[in-house]
Amino acid sequence: MLGATAGLTFLRSWSHSPNDTINVAVVGLNGQGWGHTRTYIQLEGVRVAALCDVDARILAQRGAQVEQLQGTRPKLYEDYRQLLEDKEIDAVSIATPNHWHAMMTIWACQAGKDVYVEKPVCWSFHEGEKVVEAVRKYNRIVQGGHQFRSDLTTRHAVARVHAGEIGEVYMSRGLCYKPRGPIGIQKDTDPPAWLNWELWQGPAERRPFNPNYVHYNWHWFWNYGNGDIGNQGVHQLDVARWFLNKGLPVRVHSTGGRYGYQDQGETPNTQIATFEYEDGKLLVFEVRGLFTNDEQGAKIGNLVYGSLGYMSSGDGYKARRAPNEELPPRDGLNLPNPPAEAESHYANFLRAMRARDPKILRCPIEEAVISAQMVCLANTAYRLGRVLQFDPARKQFINDREANSMLRRARMPKGFEIPERV
Numbered sequence: 001m002l003g004a005t006a007g008l009t010f011l012r013s014w015s016h017s018p019n020d021t022i023n024v025a026v027v028g029l030n031g032q033g034w035g036h037t038r039t040y041i042q043l044e045g046v047r048v049a050a051l052c053d054v055d056a057r058i059l060a061q062r063g064a065q066v067e068q069l070q071g072t073r074p075k076l077y078e079d080y081r082q083l084l085e086d087k088e089i090d091a092v093s094i095a096t097p098n099h100w101h102a103m104m105t106i107w108a109c110q111a112g113k114d115v116y117v118e119k120p121v122c123w124s125f126h127e128g129e130k131v132v133e134a135v136r137k138y139n140r141i142v143q144g145g146h147q148f149r150s151d152l153t154t155r156h157a158v159a160r161v162h163a164g165e166i167g168e169v170y171m172s173r174g175l176c177y178k179p180r181g182p183i184g185i186q187k188d189t190d191p192p193a194w195l196n197w198e199l200w201q202g203p204a205e206r207r208p209f210n211p212n213y214v215h216y217n218w219h220w221f222w223n224y225g226n227g228d229i230g231n232q233g234v235h236q237l238d239v240a241r242w243f244l245n246k247g248l249p250v251r252v253h254s255t256g257g258r259y260g261y262q263d264q265g266e267t268p269n270t271q272i273a274t275f276e277y278e279d280g281k282l283l284v285f286e287v288r289g290l291f292t293n294d295e296q297g298a299k300i301g302n303l304v305y306g307s308l309g310y311m312s313s314g315d316g317y318k319a320r321r322a323p324n325e326e327l328p329p330r331d332g333l334n335l336p337n338p339p340a341e342a343e344s345h346y347a348n349f350l351r352a353m354r355a356r357d358p359k360i361l362r363c364p365i366e367e368a369v370i371s372a373q374m375v376c377l378a379n380t381a382y383r384l385g386r387v388l389q390f391d392p393a394r395k396q397f398i399n400d401r402e403a404n405s406m407l408r409r410a411r412m413p414k415g416f417e418i419p420e421r422v
Contacts, residue, residue, distance in 0.1 A: 022350060025050035025074075025083055026093045027104065029062045030215045032118055033095030037062065039346050040093070041070050046350060050075040052083045054196040055215070078196055080104060084111040091141075091353060094118060099204045099224045102127035105142065105365075106422055109134040116349050118145040119238070120230045120372035121365065126408035127418055128369035128376075129395065134422040135365045143349035143361050144368020146238045150345040154239060157317035161243050165329060166319050167307030171282040172243040174236035176228050177299035180289035182263040183220060186212045203409070203416040212264050220265035222383075227267030228287045230375040236302055237285050238371040243304040244283055247370050248392040249275035254382035260290045273378035285378065380406045 024046055026037045030053070040046045048066050051074050053059040059076050067073040077083040083092070084107055091114040094104050102122040108115045121144050122128035135142045148154045161169060191197035191209035200214065201207070204223050212221075219225035229237065241247075256271035269289030276282055296303060297314025304311050309321040319327035343351070345362060352360035380403055381388045389398040397403040412418065 020045075022046050022353060023049035023088055023090045024093055025052060025077075025086070025089045025091070026095065027052040027080055027083070028094060028096035028100075028118075029053045029058050030055065031095070033093070034062065036093045036095055036116070036346070037066060038069070039344070041066065043344075043347060043350065047072065048074050050077060050083055050086060050089055052077040052080050054078055054199045056194045056196075079199060081107070084108060084113065089113060091115065091349075095145075097200075097218050097224050098226055098230065099123045100202050102131050103203045103416060103418060105131050106134040106418070109138040109140045109142070110422070112138070112140075114141040114349075114353050116143045116145065116346065117368075119368065120226060120234045120375055121145070121368040122372045122376075123224075123226065124408050125373045125376040125395070128373050130418050130420075130422055132365055132369055137422055141349070141353045141356070141358055141361070142365040143345065143352070144363040144365055144371075145345070146235060146363045146368060146371065147345040148235055148239050149242070149362040149367075150343060150348055152342055153317060154313075157311060157313070158239075158242050160317075160319070160329065161304055161306070161311060162245060165306075166304065166309045166311055166327065169244060169281070169304060169306045171284065171305045172240040173295075173303045173305075174233065174240035174283070174285040175288075175295055175298055175301055175303070176233035176236055176286070177288040177292050177294065178228065178232050179291060180220075180228065180269050182261040183212055183217045183265050185264045186210055201413075203412050203418065205409070205411045206413060210264075217265070220267045222266050222379075225267065226375050226379060227271065228269070228289060229271055229273065229285060229378055230372070232300060233285065233287055234371055234375055236300065237283075237374055238367075239302050240283050240285065240304070241371060241374065243302065244277075244281060246277055246281065246283065248373065248390065248395075249283070249377070250278050250390055250392065251276040251387065252377045252381045252390060253387040254378040255385075256287070256382065267379075268382065271378075271382060273381070275374065275377070283374075376407065 024040050026033050037048055040048050051062050063076050092108045093116040095118045101117050105115050105117050122131055188208035188210050197209050219231045252275050254273040256268040258269050271287040273285045296312040298312055301313035309319055309327050311317055311319045321327050348362050358364055388403050391398050
């Protein structure tokens with residue numbers, strides 16, 4: 001069984017014919033994972049061969065639903081480590097809470113499985129480094145769950161900006177204006193009989209069960225989630241970074257709070273993060289969890305600013321010089337890397353699997369990790385309440401021991417540690 005020693009005896013490589021059926025296991029079935037499952041069922045050449053969840057109720061329910069939709073019953077697993085021992089499984093699709101993403105991806109790579117992993121692909125900065133190491137060491141195909149990278153409208157907008165249509169870009173913004181109400185206050189209690197609380201916690205620091213954690217509000221607790229900047233927001237942060245064509249910044253500052261109500265949540269419902277690059281260009285990300293106005297028609301979206309004008313996702317990524325002056329594409333503009341055929345993010349992952357070619361992936365793990373790490377940098381600056389200087393080459397804050405200690409988990413239970421050597 002995989003665990004503390006992450007048994008490498010299960011390592012193998014894809015050796016099937018490109019026409020063979022790909023057996024996928026979906027992990028985490030309550031929310032986004034059910035969307036994964038239904039999508040795979042609809043794709044040709046794919047079979048949902050297994051499901052995994054620590055909630056016995058949802059596991060049984062989804063198993064029955066898959067059998068009805070697909071015509072064959074999937075295997076059901078409570079323990080992800082046992083699923084990885086199943087040599088029939090070719091790939092795992094991970095839609096668990098954030099604190100499990102990196103550990104599950106690393107274990108899957110060690111077990112010879114390919115991976116589709118939801119955003120953010122890591123909960124902490126250090127975990128992201130280990131994920132990239134594992135993917136490269138075991139030569140796996142791993143797709144980050146940033147679906148906008150496969151969206152034709154977004155891909156075309158990015159290509160236009162990179163071609164200079166709005167001039168030289170100096171600032172890119174991501175918006176997450178998604179209303180989030182209070183979650184109340186609940187007392188710690190014994191976990192329900194249908195939940196394996198030990199496995200739900202996995203690599204996280206151990207805490208008593210609280211009904212406010214399961215199944216969604218874990219997003220608003222630092223031990224498991226990353227706030228809305230790492231929930232809905234990391235999608236738009238990834239696109240903002242894509243517009244800039246940048247990696248990690250040299251300076252980060254973030255401020256905000258949990259305004260408008262008092263509840264048990266820990267993460268901010270209002271947050272502004274500013275990332276500065278060595279050439280002075282800016283990425284600005286904003287979370288607004290209370291009722292608010294839009295920005296040029298965008299509430300959950302992006303704006304990008306250049307020397308000739310700006311572009312906003314709120315109006316379908318139209319470029320403008322003035323409020324009523326749309327900026328048409330230049331004559332003879334030859335867009336670099338034009339968008340490929342309409343292909344879902346999941347289908348793109350499966351095509352890369354069949355070809356054994358990570359270059360096909362729309363969101364390779366390296367890109368997904370950087371966007372997740374940006375979330376970690378912003379939240380570190382927010383929690384410490386100061387501007388932080390960062391060294392992208394050394395992957396650490398400059399002369400700040402306290403900030404650097406927050407780039408990794410403080411305590412991880414035995415058997416669930418992120419390995420120093422993957």
